[in-house]
Amino acid sequence: MPGDSITRDYGLVVWLTGLSGAGKTTIARNVQRLLAQRGRRTYLVDGDILRTGLCSDLGYSLADREENIRRAGEVAAMMAGMGLICLVALISPLRKSRDKIRAQLPAGRFLEVFVNAPLEICEQRDPKGLYARARRNELANFTGISSPYEPPLSPEIEIRTDLRNVKQCMRPVFELVEQALAQESL
Amino acid sequence: MPGDSITRDYGLVVWLTGLSGAGKTTIARNVQRLLAQRGRRTYLVDGDILRTGLCSDLGYSLADREENIRRAGEVAAMMAGMGLICLVALISPLRKSRDKIRAQLPAGRFLEVFVNAPLEICEQRDPKGLYARARRNELANFTGISSPYEPPLSPEIEIRTDLRNVKQCMRPVFELVEQALAQESL
Numbered sequence: 001m002p003g004d005s006i007t008r009d010y011g012l013v014v015w016l017t018g019l020s021g022a023g024k025t026t027i028a029r030n031v032q033r034l035l036a037q038r039g040r041r042t043y044l045v046d047g048d049i050l051r052t053g054l055c056s057d058l059g060y061s062l063a064d065r066e067e068n069i070r071r072a073g074e075v076a077a078m079m080a081g082m083g084l085i086c087l088v089a090l091i092s093p094l095r096k097s098r099d100k101i102r103a104q105l106p107a108g109r110f111l112e113v114f115v116n117a118p119l120e121i122c123e124q125r126d127p128k129g130l131y132a133r134a135r136r137n138e139l140a141n142f143t144g145i146s147s148p149y150e151p152p153l154s155p156e157i158e159i160r161t162d163l164r165n166v167k168q169c170m171r172p173v174f175e176l177v178e179q180a181l182a183q184e185s186l
Numbered sequence: 187m188p189g190d191s192i193t194r195d196y197g198l199v200v201w202l203t204g205l206s207g208a209g210k211t212t213i214a215r216n217v218q219r220l221l222a223q224r225g226r227r228t229y230l231v232d233g234d235i236l237r238t239g240l241c242s243d244l245g246y247s248l249a250d251r252e253e254n255i256r257r258a259g260e261v262a263a264m265m266a267g268m269g270l271i272c273l274v275a276l277i278s279p280l281r282k283s284r285d286k287i288r289a290q291l292p293a294g295r296f297l298e299v300f301v302n303a304p305l306e307i308c309e310q311r312d313p314k315g316l317y318a319r320a321r322r323n324e325l326a327n328f329t330g331i332s333s334p335y336e337p338p339l340s341p342e343i344e345i346r347t348d349l350r351n352v353k354q355c356m357r358p359v360f361e362l363v364e365q366a367l368a369q370e371s372l
Contacts, residue, residue, distance in 0.1 A: 043268070053260045053263070053264075054257060054260040054261070054264075057253065057256075070243075071240060071257075074240040075240070075264070078239075078240075078261070082229070
Protein backbone atom coordinates (compact mmCIF):
# COMPACT_ATOMS: atom_id res chain seq x y z
CA MET A 1 0.00 0.00 0.00
CA PRO A 2 2.60 2.58 -0.95
CA GLY A 3 1.47 5.95 -2.14
CA ASP A 4 -1.82 7.32 -1.25
CA SER A 5 -4.97 6.37 0.52
CA ILE A 6 -7.25 9.15 -0.69
CA THR A 7 -8.75 7.40 -3.64
CA ARG A 8 -8.12 4.68 -6.16
CA ASP A 9 -9.32 6.84 -9.04
CA TYR A 10 -6.63 8.10 -11.33
CA GLY A 11 -6.64 11.85 -11.90
CA LEU A 12 -5.34 13.86 -14.81
CA VAL A 13 -2.19 15.62 -15.88
CA VAL A 14 -2.83 18.87 -17.72
CA TRP A 15 0.48 19.86 -19.24
CA LEU A 16 0.76 23.46 -20.41
CA THR A 17 3.71 23.99 -22.75
CA GLY A 18 4.77 27.15 -24.54
CA LEU A 19 7.22 30.01 -24.65
CA SER A 20 8.02 32.14 -21.64
CA GLY A 21 5.36 34.84 -21.50
CA ALA A 22 2.85 32.85 -23.55
CA GLY A 23 0.48 32.71 -20.57
CA LYS A 24 0.87 29.18 -19.20
CA THR A 25 0.78 30.05 -15.50
CA THR A 26 -2.06 32.55 -15.94
CA ILE A 27 -4.22 29.96 -17.69
CA ALA A 28 -3.23 27.22 -15.23
CA ARG A 29 -4.14 29.34 -12.19
CA ASN A 30 -7.47 30.36 -13.63
CA VAL A 31 -8.38 26.82 -14.63
CA GLN A 32 -7.29 25.60 -11.21
CA ARG A 33 -9.50 28.16 -9.50
CA LEU A 34 -12.51 27.19 -11.57
CA LEU A 35 -11.94 23.47 -10.98
CA ALA A 36 -11.56 24.08 -7.25
CA GLN A 37 -14.84 25.99 -7.25
CA ARG A 38 -16.45 22.90 -8.76
CA GLY A 39 -15.07 20.82 -5.93
CA ARG A 40 -12.25 19.24 -7.94
CA ARG A 41 -9.04 18.48 -6.11
CA THR A 42 -6.14 20.07 -7.96
CA TYR A 43 -2.43 20.68 -7.75
CA LEU A 44 -0.36 23.18 -9.70
CA VAL A 45 3.24 22.45 -10.59
CA ASP A 46 4.81 25.71 -11.61
CA GLY A 47 8.26 25.75 -13.19
CA ASP A 48 9.49 28.71 -11.16
CA ILE A 49 8.28 27.30 -7.85
CA LEU A 50 9.68 23.84 -8.63
CA ARG A 51 13.11 25.37 -8.91
CA THR A 52 13.00 26.73 -5.38
CA GLY A 53 12.43 23.25 -3.97
CA LEU A 54 12.64 19.86 -5.60
CA CYS A 55 14.78 21.15 -8.47
CA SER A 56 16.91 23.64 -6.56
CA ASP A 57 19.99 21.62 -7.46
CA LEU A 58 19.48 22.16 -11.19
CA GLY A 59 20.78 24.86 -13.51
CA TYR A 60 19.66 25.86 -17.01
CA SER A 61 21.77 23.69 -19.27
CA LEU A 62 19.74 21.60 -21.68
CA ALA A 63 20.47 18.48 -19.60
CA ASP A 64 19.39 20.18 -16.38
CA ARG A 65 16.25 21.52 -18.00
CA GLU A 66 15.37 18.06 -19.23
CA GLU A 67 15.88 16.68 -15.71
CA ASN A 68 13.68 19.50 -14.40
CA ILE A 69 10.92 18.39 -16.76
CA ARG A 70 11.38 14.72 -15.90
CA ARG A 71 10.91 15.49 -12.18
CA ALA A 72 7.89 17.68 -12.88
CA GLY A 73 6.45 14.70 -14.74
CA GLU A 74 7.14 12.39 -11.81
CA VAL A 75 5.44 14.78 -9.39
CA ALA A 76 2.50 15.16 -11.75
CA ALA A 77 2.15 11.38 -12.03
CA MET A 78 2.30 11.14 -8.23
CA MET A 79 -0.49 13.69 -7.86
CA ALA A 80 -2.62 12.16 -10.62
CA GLY A 81 -2.07 8.79 -8.95
CA MET A 82 -3.77 10.31 -5.92
CA GLY A 83 -6.76 11.23 -8.03
CA LEU A 84 -5.90 14.91 -8.35
CA ILE A 85 -6.00 17.06 -11.44
CA CYS A 86 -2.42 18.17 -11.72
CA LEU A 87 -1.75 21.23 -13.84
CA VAL A 88 1.83 21.71 -14.97
CA ALA A 89 2.97 25.09 -16.30
CA LEU A 90 6.41 24.58 -17.78
CA ILE A 91 8.04 25.77 -21.02
CA SER A 92 9.15 22.15 -21.63
CA PRO A 93 10.62 22.98 -25.04
CA LEU A 94 11.38 19.50 -26.36
CA ARG A 95 8.78 17.22 -27.88
CA LYS A 96 10.49 14.03 -26.79
CA SER A 97 10.54 14.99 -23.12
CA ARG A 98 6.82 15.78 -23.15
CA ASP A 99 6.05 12.60 -25.09
CA LYS A 100 8.03 10.57 -22.57
CA ILE A 101 5.78 11.77 -19.76
CA ARG A 102 2.66 11.10 -21.82
CA ALA A 103 3.91 7.55 -22.42
CA GLN A 104 4.30 6.95 -18.69
CA LEU A 105 0.68 7.78 -17.91
CA PRO A 106 -2.46 5.75 -18.55
CA ALA A 107 -4.08 6.49 -21.92
CA GLY A 108 -6.17 9.64 -21.92
CA ARG A 109 -4.74 10.89 -18.65
CA PHE A 110 -2.24 13.33 -20.20
CA LEU A 111 -3.72 16.44 -21.76
CA GLU A 112 -1.20 18.53 -23.63
CA VAL A 113 -2.16 22.18 -23.86
CA PHE A 114 -0.15 24.21 -26.33
CA VAL A 115 -0.21 27.76 -25.00
CA ASN A 116 0.74 29.62 -28.11
CA ALA A 117 1.59 33.21 -28.85
CA PRO A 118 4.10 34.44 -31.44
CA LEU A 119 7.59 35.00 -30.11
CA GLU A 120 7.34 38.74 -30.87
CA ILE A 121 4.27 39.02 -28.65
CA CYS A 122 5.87 37.05 -25.81
CA GLU A 123 8.93 39.24 -26.09
CA GLN A 124 6.81 42.39 -25.96
CA ARG A 125 5.02 41.12 -22.86
CA ASP A 126 8.25 39.95 -21.20
CA PRO A 127 6.60 39.78 -17.74
CA LYS A 128 9.82 38.75 -15.99
CA GLY A 129 12.23 40.78 -18.11
CA LEU A 130 13.84 37.57 -19.27
CA TYR A 131 13.73 38.24 -23.01
CA ALA A 132 15.52 41.56 -22.48
CA ARG A 133 18.20 39.76 -20.50
CA ALA A 134 18.47 37.03 -23.10
CA ARG A 135 18.89 39.62 -25.86
CA ARG A 136 21.70 41.18 -23.82
CA ASN A 137 23.28 37.71 -23.68
CA GLU A 138 22.85 37.60 -19.91
CA LEU A 139 20.89 34.35 -20.11
CA ALA A 140 22.20 31.29 -21.87
CA ASN A 141 19.90 28.71 -23.46
CA PHE A 142 16.83 30.91 -23.42
CA THR A 143 13.94 29.25 -25.23
CA GLY A 144 12.98 31.04 -28.42
CA ILE A 145 16.15 33.15 -28.44
CA SER A 146 19.15 30.91 -28.00
CA SER A 147 17.47 27.55 -27.48
CA PRO A 148 14.83 25.75 -29.56
CA TYR A 149 11.13 25.39 -28.84
CA GLU A 150 9.43 22.42 -30.48
CA PRO A 151 5.66 22.98 -30.67
CA PRO A 152 3.47 19.93 -30.03
CA LEU A 153 2.45 18.10 -33.22
CA SER A 154 -0.90 16.95 -31.90
CA PRO A 155 -1.72 18.61 -28.60
CA GLU A 156 -5.13 17.93 -27.08
CA ILE A 157 -5.73 21.66 -27.47
CA GLU A 158 -4.00 24.77 -28.72
CA ILE A 159 -4.72 28.17 -27.21
CA ARG A 160 -3.69 31.32 -29.05
CA THR A 161 -3.30 33.74 -26.18
CA ASP A 162 -2.59 36.70 -28.45
CA LEU A 163 -6.03 36.44 -30.06
CA ARG A 164 -8.23 36.00 -26.99
CA ASN A 165 -8.55 37.32 -23.45
CA VAL A 166 -7.79 35.29 -20.34
CA LYS A 167 -11.34 34.09 -19.86
CA GLN A 168 -11.60 32.97 -23.48
CA CYS A 169 -8.27 31.19 -23.22
CA MET A 170 -9.07 29.47 -19.97
CA ARG A 171 -12.56 28.23 -20.79
CA PRO A 172 -11.68 25.62 -23.46
CA VAL A 173 -8.99 24.16 -21.19
CA PHE A 174 -11.48 23.86 -18.37
CA GLU A 175 -13.96 22.20 -20.74
CA LEU A 176 -11.30 19.79 -21.99
CA VAL A 177 -10.65 18.72 -18.40
CA GLU A 178 -14.33 18.29 -17.65
CA GLN A 179 -14.72 16.20 -20.82
CA ALA A 180 -11.82 13.95 -19.86
CA LEU A 181 -13.31 13.47 -16.40
CA ALA A 182 -16.74 12.74 -17.84
CA GLN A 183 -15.31 10.06 -20.15
CA GLU A 184 -13.66 8.48 -17.15
CA SER A 185 -16.95 7.98 -15.33
CA LEU A 186 -18.73 6.40 -18.31
CA MET B 187 -2.56 29.85 -5.80
CA PRO B 188 0.17 27.37 -6.57
CA GLY B 189 0.11 23.97 -4.99
CA ASP B 190 -3.01 22.45 -3.74
CA SER B 191 -6.62 23.32 -3.27
CA ILE B 192 -7.64 20.49 -0.97
CA THR B 193 -7.14 22.21 2.33
CA ARG B 194 -5.20 24.96 4.00
CA ASP B 195 -4.37 22.77 7.00
CA TYR B 196 -0.80 21.64 7.21
CA GLY B 197 -0.31 17.92 7.61
CA LEU B 198 2.54 16.00 9.16
CA VAL B 199 5.77 14.38 8.09
CA VAL B 200 6.48 11.12 9.91
CA TRP B 201 10.08 10.29 9.13
CA LEU B 202 11.17 6.72 9.85
CA THR B 203 14.95 6.35 9.95
CA GLY B 204 17.01 3.27 10.72
CA LEU B 205 19.16 0.52 9.29
CA SER B 206 18.08 -1.63 6.36
CA GLY B 207 15.97 -4.43 7.80
CA ALA B 208 15.10 -2.52 10.97
CA GLY B 209 11.42 -2.53 10.01
CA LYS B 210 10.77 0.98 8.72
CA THR B 211 8.52 0.06 5.80
CA THR B 212 6.60 -2.54 7.81
CA ILE B 213 5.81 -0.02 10.53
CA ALA B 214 5.02 2.72 8.03
CA ARG B 215 2.57 0.54 6.09
CA ASN B 216 0.79 -0.61 9.23
CA VAL B 217 0.52 2.90 10.62
CA GLN B 218 -0.71 4.12 7.24
CA ARG B 219 -3.40 1.44 7.15
CA LEU B 220 -4.60 2.32 10.63
CA LEU B 221 -4.65 6.04 9.86
CA ALA B 222 -6.55 5.40 6.62
CA GLN B 223 -9.10 3.35 8.57
CA ARG B 224 -9.63 6.39 10.78
CA GLY B 225 -10.28 8.51 7.72
CA ARG B 226 -6.90 10.23 7.67
CA ARG B 227 -5.43 11.10 4.29
CA THR B 228 -1.94 9.67 4.03
CA TYR B 229 0.94 9.19 1.64
CA LEU B 230 3.86 6.81 1.93
CA VAL B 231 7.25 7.71 0.50
CA ASP B 232 9.26 4.53 0.36
CA GLY B 233 12.97 4.66 -0.42
CA ASP B 234 12.87 1.74 -2.83
CA ILE B 235 9.87 3.06 -4.75
CA LEU B 236 11.30 6.57 -4.92
CA ARG B 237 14.30 5.18 -6.74
CA THR B 238 12.16 3.79 -9.54
CA GLY B 239 10.71 7.21 -10.29
CA LEU B 240 11.71 10.64 -9.06
CA CYS B 241 15.19 9.48 -8.05
CA SER B 242 15.87 7.05 -10.89
CA ASP B 243 18.79 9.22 -11.97
CA LEU B 244 20.64 8.71 -8.68
CA GLY B 245 23.18 6.11 -7.63
CA TYR B 246 24.39 5.10 -4.20
CA SER B 247 27.35 7.40 -3.60
CA LEU B 248 27.05 9.41 -0.42
CA ALA B 249 26.29 12.54 -2.47
CA ASP B 250 23.58 10.75 -4.44
CA ARG B 251 22.08 9.30 -1.29
CA GLU B 252 21.96 12.75 0.25
CA GLU B 253 20.21 14.07 -2.84
CA ASN B 254 17.77 11.17 -2.62
CA ILE B 255 16.93 12.18 0.94
CA ARG B 256 16.63 15.84 0.02
CA ARG B 257 14.08 15.02 -2.68
CA ALA B 258 12.17 12.72 -0.36
CA GLY B 259 11.99 15.66 2.03
CA GLU B 260 10.69 17.95 -0.70
CA VAL B 261 7.99 15.47 -1.67
CA ALA B 262 7.05 14.99 1.98
CA ALA B 263 6.79 18.76 2.47
CA MET B 264 4.63 18.96 -0.65
CA MET B 265 2.27 16.28 0.67
CA ALA B 266 2.16 17.76 4.18
CA GLY B 267 1.46 21.12 2.56
CA MET B 268 -1.65 19.50 1.10
CA GLY B 269 -2.77 18.47 4.58
CA LEU B 270 -1.73 14.83 4.27
CA ILE B 271 0.12 12.71 6.78
CA CYS B 272 3.21 11.76 4.84
CA LEU B 273 5.13 8.76 6.11
CA VAL B 274 8.71 8.45 4.87
CA ALA B 275 10.56 5.14 5.21
CA LEU B 276 14.18 5.82 4.35
CA ILE B 277 17.47 4.74 5.94
CA SER B 278 18.57 8.40 5.84
CA PRO B 279 21.83 7.69 7.67
CA LEU B 280 23.07 11.21 8.34
CA ARG B 281 21.78 13.39 11.16
CA LYS B 282 22.37 16.63 9.32
CA SER B 283 20.27 15.63 6.32
CA ARG B 284 17.34 14.69 8.56
CA ASP B 285 17.73 17.87 10.60
CA LYS B 286 17.74 19.95 7.44
CA ILE B 287 14.32 18.61 6.51
CA ARG B 288 13.01 19.18 10.03
CA ALA B 289 14.22 22.79 9.83
CA GLN B 290 12.29 23.36 6.60
CA LEU B 291 8.96 22.37 8.13
CA PRO B 292 6.72 24.26 10.54
CA ALA B 293 7.47 23.49 14.21
CA GLY B 294 5.92 20.25 15.40
CA ARG B 295 5.17 19.02 11.89
CA PHE B 296 8.21 16.72 11.61
CA LEU B 297 8.08 13.57 13.69
CA GLU B 298 11.31 11.61 13.67
CA VAL B 299 10.81 7.92 14.37
CA PHE B 300 14.00 6.01 15.14
CA VAL B 301 13.29 2.45 14.03
CA ASN B 302 15.99 0.67 15.95
CA ALA B 303 17.28 -2.88 15.96
CA PRO B 304 20.86 -3.96 16.54
CA LEU B 305 22.89 -4.40 13.38
CA GLU B 306 23.29 -8.14 14.10
CA ILE B 307 19.52 -8.58 14.13
CA CYS B 308 19.04 -6.57 10.94
CA GLU B 309 21.76 -8.63 9.31
CA GLN B 310 20.09 -11.87 10.40
CA ARG B 311 16.76 -10.70 9.00
CA ASP B 312 18.32 -9.43 5.77
CA PRO B 313 14.93 -9.38 3.96
CA LYS B 314 16.43 -8.24 0.66
CA GLY B 315 19.72 -10.15 0.90
CA LEU B 316 21.56 -6.85 0.91
CA TYR B 317 23.72 -7.47 3.98
CA ALA B 318 24.99 -10.70 2.45
CA ARG B 319 25.89 -8.83 -0.73
CA ALA B 320 27.53 -6.04 1.25
CA ARG B 321 29.62 -8.58 3.18
CA ARG B 322 30.71 -10.05 -0.16
CA ASN B 323 31.76 -6.50 -1.17
CA GLU B 324 29.17 -6.48 -3.93
CA LEU B 325 27.56 -3.30 -2.57
CA ALA B 326 29.55 -0.15 -1.90
CA ASN B 327 28.53 2.33 0.81
CA PHE B 328 26.15 0.01 2.57
CA THR B 329 24.86 1.56 5.78
CA GLY B 330 26.06 -0.22 8.88
CA ILE B 331 28.71 -2.20 6.97
CA SER B 332 30.74 0.17 4.86
CA SER B 333 28.96 3.45 5.48
CA PRO B 334 28.00 5.17 8.75
CA TYR B 335 24.59 5.36 10.41
CA GLU B 336 24.07 8.27 12.78
CA PRO B 337 21.18 7.54 15.16
CA PRO B 338 18.91 10.49 16.00
CA LEU B 339 19.91 12.32 19.20
CA SER B 340 16.40 13.30 20.16
CA PRO B 341 13.85 11.58 17.95
CA GLU B 342 10.18 12.08 18.79
CA ILE B 343 10.08 8.35 19.41
CA GLU B 344 12.36 5.32 19.33
CA ILE B 345 11.01 1.88 18.51
CA ARG B 346 13.06 -1.20 19.31
CA THR B 347 11.78 -3.64 16.74
CA ASP B 348 13.83 -6.54 18.09
CA LEU B 349 12.02 -6.41 21.43
CA ARG B 350 8.41 -6.12 20.29
CA ASN B 351 6.08 -7.49 17.64
CA VAL B 352 4.75 -5.45 14.73
CA LYS B 353 1.56 -4.41 16.49
CA GLN B 354 3.47 -3.26 19.56
CA CYS B 355 5.91 -1.35 17.38
CA MET B 356 3.27 0.29 15.28
CA ARG B 357 0.91 1.39 18.05
CA PRO B 358 3.11 4.08 19.71
CA VAL B 359 3.84 5.62 16.29
CA PHE B 360 0.15 5.78 15.51
CA GLU B 361 -0.48 7.37 18.92
CA LEU B 362 2.28 9.89 18.36
CA VAL B 363 0.63 10.95 15.11
CA GLU B 364 -2.79 11.22 16.72
CA GLN B 365 -1.29 13.33 19.54
CA ALA B 366 0.37 15.68 17.07
CA LEU B 367 -2.92 16.05 15.19
CA ALA B 368 -4.84 16.67 18.41
CA GLN B 369 -2.44 19.41 19.45
CA GLU B 370 -2.98 21.05 16.07
CA SER B 371 -6.71 21.35 16.59
CA LEU B 372 -6.45 22.88 20.09
